[in-house]
Amino acid sequence: xxxxxxxxxxxxxxxxxxxxxxxxxxxxxxxxxxxxxxxxxxxxxxxxxxxxxxxxxxxxxxxxxxxxxxxxxxxx
Amino acid sequence: xxxxxxxxxxxxxxxxxxxxxxxxxxxxxxxxxxxxxxxxxxxxxxxxxxxxxxxxxxxxxxxxxxxxxxxxxxxxxxxxxxxxxxxxxxxxxxxxxxxxxxxxxxxxxxxxxxxxxxxxxxxxxxxxxxxxxxxxxxxxxxxxxxxxxxxxxxxxxxxxxxxxxxxxxxxxxxxxxxx
Numbered sequence: 001x002x003x004x005x006x007x008x009x010x011x012x013x014x015x016x017x018x019x020x021x022x023x024x025x026x027x028x029x030x031x032x033x034x035x036x037x038x039x040x041x042x043x044x045x046x047x048x049x050x051x052x053x054x055x056x057x058x059x060x061x062x063x064x065x066x067x068x069x070x071x072x073x074x075x076x
Numbered sequence: 077x078x079x080x081x082x083x084x085x086x087x088x089x090x091x092x093x094x095x096x097x098x099x100x101x102x103x104x105x106x107x108x109x110x111x112x113x114x115x116x117x118x119x120x121x122x123x124x125x126x127x128x129x130x131x132x133x134x135x136x137x138x139x140x141x142x143x144x145x146x147x148x149x150x151x152x153x154x155x156x157x158x159x160x161x162x163x164x165x166x167x168x169x170x171x172x173x174x175x176x177x178x179x180x181x182x183x184x185x186x187x188x189x190x191x192x193x194x195x196x197x198x199x200x201x202x203x204x205x206x207x208x209x210x211x212x213x214x215x216x217x218x219x220x221x222x223x224x225x226x227x228x229x230x231x232x233x234x235x236x237x238x239x240x241x242x243x244x245x246x247x248x249x250x251x252x253x254x255x
Contacts, residue, residue, distance in 0.1 A: 005245060006238075006241055009241050009244055009245050009248075010213055010241065012186070012190075012194055012248075013194060013198060013209070013213055013214065013241075013244065014213065014214060015186050015191070016186065016190070016191040016192075016194035016195045016198070017118075017194075017195050017198060017210075017214050018214075019115075019214055019215050019216070020114055020115050020118050020214075020215065021115075021215070024114070024120055026110075026111035026114050026115060027107070027111070028106060028107045028110040028111070028124075028127075029120075030124075031103075031106075032102075032106050032110070032124060032127055032128055032131075033099060033102055033103060033106070035124075035128045036102055036128050036131055036132070039128055039132050040095070040132075040135065
């Protein structure tokens, strides 16, 4: 790709996708703090580290002892 | 609400989890963060959500912030990552809403079909290349600022922009367009 090709594609891109500032503007039209407060108040959905550790231990156990999978499935 | 006079105090209190200090920073920087994000995602509604997401990430990472450094630059970097994550999950079926109020219409010198195909091909580029090309070529932001926001060198930004152009050319050719 030579410089002319590059220049042509840049121009095509600029003509196809005008800057946002000239299209919809880059100014914020409303205060987002109320939305932020809602987000801060929302309970965070996080899995405790212990659950991840337990899951990893079970996965490792099953990897070493695949014969235990039917037993585990039976008890579930 | 505690009135915080000095920005340095605000930053210190923010690091300690003070919500009032966070509000001060939020109100001071929300417009700038939104403006940066909307340039990347080109969708005002998504940019508003991502601004809140950015500040949510900022609040969670407050303990890692160094109060002696620029909060604005840090916020912009987190905003860029949030916008990148959005592009990764929302693409390629998410198109820029075409019914947005337009202050300036696309250049009438090219056909609507060519414009649509070019825009579509551009949105299918890998998000990292797309962000670099959007900011550098379309929004004409300084390379230094783009590099800082992406956490890479200006040389690396130039490489990404070049790769974006090359891929775009390839994709346009595939669609029968010879730019």
